[in-house]
């Protein structure tokens with residue numbers, strides 16, 4: 001019997017997104033995020049980051065830069081008694097998929113499926129949360145509810161997403177609002 005998970009976008013959802021964040025010293029966790037993640041953990045959800053990091057393919061940053069930022073995020077979350085179980089990221093360029101390997105960049109659900117395998121996760125009852133249409137698409141493609149947060153690029157994506165045919169389960173002001181939606185839904189199902 002696996003456990004449920006909340007799959008989270010990183011930049012603009014967990015941390016402030018200055019575009020191509022590569023310096024761990026510049027990591028700033030967004031308001032309500034620590035509290036929101038701790039609430040999910042206490043409720044038994046695994047916390048998995050699913051992130052597009054095309055800055056690697058663009059030569060703006062290295063895989064090591066991405067990993068240093070990931071480590072810094074968990075360092076900061078330590079203060080809230082919560083950790084991201086694993087950070088998955090796609091280093092590829094949006095304009096060309098690498099030959100011979102399956103495309104992992106969101107909205108592809110491939111990274112999410114990898115996490116399901118690695119961590120014995122059940123998709124039924126799991127959620128995807130992010131601030132762009134790619135995150136919503138990823139959740140839709142994996143067949144799980146997708147929540148848009150208005151942090152990061154979220155507020156400016158709302159209209160585009162509404163007109164795109166993507167399915168948004170809920171639009172939240174911030175991560176805590178998103179988490180409260182999830183926990184309320186679970187409660188009402190009982």
Ligand SMILES: [Mg+2]
Nearest residue numbers: 009011012131
């Ligand atoms: Mg984002």
Ligand SMILES: [Zn+2]
Nearest residue numbers: 090092104105
């Ligand atoms: Zn990829």
